[in-house]
Amino acid sequence: MRDEPAEDADLSPSPPKPAETAPDAARRLGEETRADDAPSVPPVDDDTPTAAESDASGDGDREESEISVDGDLDEVEASRDRRVDDAEPFGDRELHNAEPLHDSQLDDAEPFGTGLALELRGVVKTYRGEPAVAGIDLSVPAGSFYGLVGPNGAGKTTTLSMISGLLRADRGEIRVFGEDARADPRTAKRLMGVLPDRMRTFDRLSGRQLLHYVGSLRGLSGRVTRERADELAETFDLASALGRPVSDYSTGMTKKLMLACAMIHAPRLLVLDEPFESVDPISSQKLLDVLRTYVAGGGTVILSGHSMSLIERMCTRISVLVTGQVLAEGTVDEVRGEMTLEQRFIDLSGSGVEGGGLEWLHTSSA
Numbered sequence: 001m002r003d004e005p006a007e008d009a010d011l012s013p014s015p016p017k018p019a020e021t022a023p024d025a026a027r028r029l030g031e032e033t034r035a036d037d038a039p040s041v042p043p044v045d046d047d048t049p050t051a052a053e054s055d056a057s058g059d060g061d062r063e064e065s066e067i068s069v070d071g072d073l074d075e076v077e078a079s080r081d082r083r084v085d086d087a088e089p090f091g092d093r094e095l096h097n098a099e100p101l102h103d104s105q106l107d108d109a110e111p112f113g114t115g116l117a118l119e120l121r122g123v124v125k126t127y128r129g130e131p132a133v134a135g136i137d138l139s140v141p142a143g144s145f146y147g148l149v150g151p152n153g154a155g156k157t158t159t160l161s162m163i164s165g166l167l168r169a170d171r172g173e174i175r176v177f178g179e180d181a182r183a184d185p186r187t188a189k190r191l192m193g194v195l196p197d198r199m200r201t202f203d204r205l206s207g208r209q210l211l212h213y214v215g216s217l218r219g220l221s222g223r224v225t226r227e228r229a230d231e232l233a234e235t236f237d238l239a240s241a242l243g244r245p246v247s248d249y250s251t252g253m254t255k256k257l258m259l260a261c262a263m264i265h266a267p268r269l270l271v272l273d274e275p276f277e278s279v280d281p282i283s284s285q286k287l288l289d290v291l292r293t294y295v296a297g298g299g300t301v302i303l304s305g306h307s308m309s310l311i312e313r314m315c316t317r318i319s320v321l322v323t324g325q326v327l328a329e330g331t332v333d334e335v336r337g338e339m340t341l342e343q344r345f346i347d348l349s350g351s352g353v354e355g356g357g358l359e360w361l362h363t364s365s366a
Helices: 022-037 051-055 059-067 069-087 102-110 156-164 185-190 208-215 223-234 251-263 281-296 308-314 332-336 341-349
Strands: 118-126 130-142 145-149 171-176 193-194 269-273 299-304 316-321 325-331
Touching: 022 051, 051 223, 059 325, 069 193, 118 299, 130 156, 130 299, 130 325, 145 156, 145 281, 145 308, 156 269, 171 185, 171 308, 185 193, 193 251, 208 223, 208 251, 223 251, 223 341, 251 269, 281 299, 281 308, 308 332, 308 341, 316 332, 316 341, 325 332, 325 341, 332 341
Parallel strands: 145 299, 145 316, 193 269, 269 299
Antiparallel strands: 118 130, 118 171, 316 325
């Protein structure tokens, strides 16, 4: 059988090359310089087919390539997931022992579980000239359960919002495991999980979608996010509700889901604004058990609350905040002294109940 010449072969003689102009010479020199800087390519093995041999392989290979396109795309997707999974620093570690997502900026941070997890020095926040937080100092040891208590309007939410980066302090210094939260908020936020006030969230998503969304924002791979979402859902008794929209959740279920979102990236510090508000006793006990396990594994929790009995049972250190100032700070025993914590709180806040007034309520309507 007679061989046919290749269709793309050009048998006409090559035209003479034009004289090289100065711009062309400059362009050529630049390309040669870049080529010299590029890494060298290993020589082609003798068994490697040439371009002509590849073209001569015929339509059979091309047809086979077209048939396997779908398989190749699946393999590309699988290969991409494997690369992401291999790059994940958490891997298969337990949630409370996993290292947080970080970059080279965190190499100089204090070692996990030693020193102070959180420091506030002279932090000030004012609204329309009125101080909400008036130069407070706080020191939260790593591995502790720290409570922030005070009457309504004392500045608890404002303080926690500045710690978490939701508000910017007017003055003062905030450090999270040695990282300056004002100068480098992105690095500090990577070390924290946050349960904010009023729990604003994307409640049209299902519980599972919300956990996956938060996991992706925190840089977790799809596989790790799925594994942790399932584990957290089991821990918080939410497995049967993950397919439902968050807008259908009760207050207690929403609190548990939001805490799961705050913990999914294994943070070193949890900042929780009234996590037990409007939560039934059973859900409160479940939340408390999870947080105790987290602290026992080396995590740190700072939270606000109004239940003095709960704060007294769970916290190792507390601060009493009144009108934006810390009036007492220390261990629970140091703060309450000879009183109960509730009595000490009332005494410090000056909110004792006085009789008199509202006489019209005692007047009979008859």
